[in-house]
Amino acid sequence: MKIDESLPLEYSTEENRLKILGFWIFLGAEIALFSTLFAVYFTLHNGHGDGPSAEELFKITPVMIETVLLLTSSFTIGLGIHAMRLGLKKAMMTFFVITLVLGLGFLGTEIYEFVEYIHEGATIQTSAFTSSLMTLLGTHGAHVTFGFFWGVAILIQVAKRGLTPETANKSFIFSLYWHFLDVVWIFIFSFVYLKGMM
Amino acid sequence: MESHEQQFLILNEPMIVGAMISIVVGALSLFIGITYFKKWGYLWREWITTVDHKKIGVMYILVALVMLFRGGVDALLMRGQTAMPENGLLDAQHYNEIFTTHGVIMILFMAMPFIIGLMNVVTPLQIGARDVAFPRLNSVSFWLFAVGTGLFNISFIIGGSPDAGWSAYFPLASLEFSPTVGNNYYAISLQIAGLGTLATGINFLVTILKMRAPGMTLMKMPMFTWSILITNVIIVFAFPVLTVALALMTMDRQFGTKFFAMQDGGMDMLWANLFWVWGHPEVYIVILPAFGIYSEIISTFARKNLYGYKSMVISMVAISLLSFVVWAHHFYTMGHGVMVNSVFSITTMLIAVPTGVKIFNWLLTLHKGKISFTTPMLYSLAFIPIFTIGGVTGVMLAMASADYQYHNTMFLVAHFHYVLIPGTVFAVIAGFHFWFPKVFGFRLNEKLGKLAFWFITISFNVAFFPLFILGLNGMTRRMYTYSESTGYGPLNMLSFLGAVGLGIGFIILVYNLYWSIRYSPRDETGDPWDARSLEWATHGPVPFYNFARIPQVNDLDAFWYAKKHNKPLWSGPIEKIHMPNNSGMPFLMSGAFFGAGFCLVFSWWIPTIIFTILIFVFMALRSFEQDHGYYVSVEEVERIERELGGEK
Numbered sequence: 023m024k025i026d027e028s029l030p031l032e033y034s035t036e037e038n039r040l041k042i043l044g045f046w047i048f049l050g051a052e053i054a055l056f057s058t059l060f061a062v063y064f065t066l067h068n069g070h071g072d073g074p075s076a077e078e079l080f081k082i083t084p085v086m087i088e089t090v091l092l093l094t095s096s097f098t099i100g101l102g103i104h105a106m107r108l109g110l111k112k113a114m115m116t117f118f119v120i121t122l123v124l125g126l127g128f129l130g131t132e133i134y135e136f137v138e139y140i141h142e143g144a145t146i147q148t149s150a151f152t153s154s155l156m157t158l159l160g161t162h163g164a165h166v167t168f169g170f171f172w173g174v175a176i177l178i179q180v181a182k183r184g185l186t187p188e189t190a191n192k193s194f195i196f197s198l199y200w201h202f203l204d205v206v207w208i209f210i211f212s213f214v215y216l217k218g219m220m
Numbered sequence: 221m222e223s224h225e226q227q228f229l230i231l232n233e234p235m236i237v238g239a240m241i242s243i244v245v246g247a248l249s250l251f252i253g254i255t256y257f258k259k260w261g262y263l264w265r266e267w268i269t270t271v272d273h274k275k276i277g278v279m280y281i282l283v284a285l286v287m288l289f290r291g292g293v294d295a296l297l298m299r300g301q302t303a304m305p306e307n308g309l310l311d312a313q314h315y316n317e318i319f320t321t322h323g324v325i326m327i328l329f330m331a332m333p334f335i336i337g338l339m340n341v342v343t344p345l346q347i348g349a350r351d352v353a354f355p356r357l358n359s360v361s362f363w364l365f366a367v368g369t370g371l372f373n374i375s376f377i378i379g380g381s382p383d384a385g386w387s388a389y390f391p392l393a394s395l396e397f398s399p400t401v402g403n404n405y406y407a408i409s410l411q412i413a414g415l416g417t418l419a420t421g422i423n424f425l426v427t428i429l430k431m432r433a434p435g436m437t438l439m440k441m442p443m444f445t446w447s448i449l450i451t452n453v454i455i456v457f458a459f460p461v462l463t464v465a466l467a468l469m470t471m472d473r474q475f476g477t478k479f480f481a482m483q484d485g486g487m488d489m490l491w492a493n494l495f496w497v498w499g500h501p502e503v504y505i506v507i508l509p510a511f512g513i514y515s516e517i518i519s520t521f522a523r524k525n526l527y528g529y530k531s532m533v534i535s536m537v538a539i540s541l542l543s544f545v546v547w548a549h550h551f552y553t554m555g556h557g558v559m560v561n562s563v564f565s566i567t568t569m570l571i572a573v574p575t576g577v578k579i580f581n582w583l584l585t586l587h588k589g590k591i592s593f594t595t596p597m598l599y600s601l602a603f604i605p606i607f608t609i610g611g612v613t614g615v616m617l618a619m620a621s622a623d624y625q626y627h628n629t630m631f632l633v634a635h636f637h638y639v640l641i642p643g644t645v646f647a648v649i650a651g652f653h654f655w656f657p658k659v660f661g662f663r664l665n666e667k668l669g670k671l672a673f674w675f676i677t678i679s680f681n682v683a684f685f686p687l688f689i690l691g692l693n694g695m696t697r698r699m700y701t702y703s704e705s706t707g708y709g710p711l712n713m714l715s716f717l718g719a720v721g722l723g724i725g726f727i728i729l730v731y732n733l734y735w736s737i738r739y740s741p742r743d744e745t746g747d748p749w750d751a752r753s754l755e756w757a758t759h760g761p762v763p764f765y766n767f768a769r770i771p772q773v774n775d776l777d778a779f780w781y782a783k784k785h786n787k788p789l790w791s792g793p794i795e796k797i798h799m800p801n802n803s804g805m806p807f808l809m810s811g812a813f814f815g816a817g818f819c820l821v822f823s824w825w826i827p828t829i830i831f832t833i834l835i836f837v838f839m840a841l842r843s844f845e846q847d848h849g850y851y852v853s854v855e856e857v858e859r860i861e862r863e864l865g866g867e868k
């Protein structure tokens with residue numbers, strides 16, 4: 023394997039460069055996926071039948087907590103990648119751990135929110151509105167959950183193998199994924215919650 | 221009418237029981253044969269675990285051929301049923317199932333994989349690469365597709381086939397109106413195969429963007445590679461829409477959500493929109509590569525540069541963009557107003573412009589060329605006029621107001637077969653004949669090839685031209701029978717005879733395969749057609765590393781110029797070659813997908829969850845695995861090159 027010392031570790035081999043481009047393209051596909059889910063939601067969000075409507079359902083507090091947690095985690099993973107570029111394995115791992123903990127906090131709040139919805143009589147089967155809402159949120163949440171386990175796997179590898187071209191590449195790609203989930207959340211926050219509460 | 225409700229094994233249809241028995245007997249004899257000849261090890265090492273793009277391509281094509289047979293039998297049954305008024309070969313339910321499986325299989329399990337197979341075999345060779353960007357992922361793609369195919373095909377013996385048409389419109393496809401597990405199969409098997417396709421899309425985009433031989437700029441890529449590049453862009457943006465649509469279908473049918481419901485705020489038309497937002501680009505996913513194949517073949521056998529290279533590229537880009545903004549032409553008659561219809565009518569008709577540009581470019585390439593009428597060339601030449609009929613009738617259908625007359629009639633069925641068969645099927649058959657010697661080292665017999673060609677082309681027109689007339693006379697599609705007084709009988713009989721002729725043509729094609737494997741003379745040059753692009757520069761059959769030395773490209777059609785001007789494509793010494801390791805994991809993981817999919821079809825939750833966990837275990841194993849491939853030594857490369865008859 024040829025290692026190009028002039029590039030950051032995560033870009034240093036041909037294989038690494040291929041993987042990063044491939045992941046960007048994958049994110050393009052993810053954008054198409056979430057756009058479709060948003061389109062479905064916007065088509066159906068007024069169809070709440072006998073169930074609760076958006077104004078009746080949404081509460082600002084859990085949503086704000088989720089937003090703060092996820093935005094902060096996006097910041098901390100950025101710091102983690104910065105530390106990685108400086109070759110600071112410990113610092114990088116610390117920031118990754120913080121990121122994942124914040125992610126867990128996000129998930130916990132989201133689960134609490136879902137339980138609340140169900141208490142108020144809004145299950146995924148109640149109406150087209152709740153179906154599309156919970157599918158959109160659920161898909162995002164499932165991505166975060168997957169990301170959590172993925173992140174743990176990468177942390178273990180960095181701990182065991184150190185910062186190699188391979189682990190650096192994985193960590194960098196993971197950070198792209200995590201930022202992407204943050205961007206999706208910003209759209210959910212603005213166009214689902216804020217718009218729904220107005 | 222018998223219904224197939226609440227049945228696990230379908231035992232009330234003699235035809236299905238017959239098929240079941242023959243499948244079991246066939247599978248058993250295959251199993252015994254492989255065991256007897258001690259071929260399991262060979263199969264595992266050389267094929268199941270392979271990450272070689274050429275072998276993966278061959279497997280794709282093999283499955284596609286089997287599916288062509290399955291879809292063809294469906295077609296013959298349908299045409300047999302409608303050959304005479306009030307015929308009793310199939311009942312209404314069975315007819316519904318068969319047009320559904322025919323449509324799904326032909327498009328998703330025949331045309332797509334055939335194209336993907338050719339693209340696997342050819343693209344890396346054309347750009348002078350040693351493999352695709354992610355060989356392991358490529359194997360995952362194939363096995364997910366294979367598993368999806370298997371799952372879809374067992375539906376007719378276990379649980380019942382889907383029966384709501386290949387477009388599976390709601391509310392017909394809802395649990396209420398399609399209570400069997402058939403449409404669960406539809407949603408889940410397409411979902412699994414679709415994941416594989418998406419991965420292929422990403423893989424080939426990276427391959428083409430990043431792994432071209434030095435000197436091959438984008439505008440020096442062979443036209444087939446261009447078509448594959450654009451096709452994969454469409455795949456990456458269209459398939460996620462299908463993913464969502466199918467997931468919502470599964471949830472509506474199995475989890476009681478209300479997306480497409482008739483009450484509680486649901487919207488059945490949402491399905492039609494989602495389906496066709498994917499579905500129309502899908503048509504171009506199978507057509508654009510065909511355009512690429514024809515471009516290669518026509519310029520090879522006219523012995524001329526492709527006319528209008530730039531305009532070819534631009535028109536493909538234009539088609540790919542337009543393909544995303546025409547979807548509503550599939551349901552002009554479902555009540556979305558004059559304004560919407562007019563917009564979609566115009567975008568649809570616009571597609572005819574770039575397509576026309578391409579047709580003229582091919583004609584101008586032929587103009588004053590020294591044409592050799594080989595089998596692949598014959599298919600390409602026949603494609604031009606027949607496809608034009610499909611295109612012209614397409615413009616007729618594109619006019620929303622006129623479509624109220626043609627909609628849902630046999631006219632439409634004739635139109636899309638006139639587009640899909642010359643557009644895709646002829647192309648993949650032509651490509652199959654054209655690139656066969658590259659993979660196997662000998663050509664298919666030309667005499668048999670031409671005989672099959674004439675059978676297929678003539679029969680195709682006999683089978684489908686009458687449907688235009690029947691459609692204009694008012695015969696609707698998906699209609700399992702009609703009374704004698706309609707007068708539809710004679711033309712339907714004619715069409716049936718055409719379908720039989722098509723069947724004979726395909727039998728000749730397969731016989732040709734058998735004959736050529738036994739008797740065809742072996743080609744030593746690697747370039748039997750005196751062709752143009754890089755895949756012909758290496759040996760045929762291609763060594764597993766493709767090129768001993770990576771070629772240096774200076775021109776479009778680099779190999780042709782190298783031949784004509786005696787310029788070497790290579791310089792420098794042979795170096796050691798890095799290659800990826802084989803792996804059984806893609807196969808095993810896809811097995812877990814099969815288990816999960818099958819249990820999900822029947823809503824067996826606990827086993828579904830167990831299999832799903834297994835899938836994640838495989839992903840985790842992959843994450844922790846350290847596999848850096850291996851090196852082929854210089855001596856080894858030199859030895860293989862000598863054995864293949866001299867260094868290339």
Ligand code: HEM
Nearest residue numbers: 295298319320323326327331385386387640697698699719
């Ligand atoms: C080999 C010769 C073929 C014959 C004789 C044939 C015949 C037919 C017939 C009779 C129908 C149903 C008409 C109806 O009652 O509505 C049909 C539908 C269809 N065919 Fe073919 N077909 C052939 C090949 C193909 C190929 C190669 C493709 C695609 C690549 C294809 C795609 C379809 C589709 C998508 C439908 C619509 C299914 C539906 O209504 O849901 N066919 N075909």
Ligand SMILES: [Cu+2]
Nearest residue numbers: 500547549550
């Ligand atoms: Cu269309």
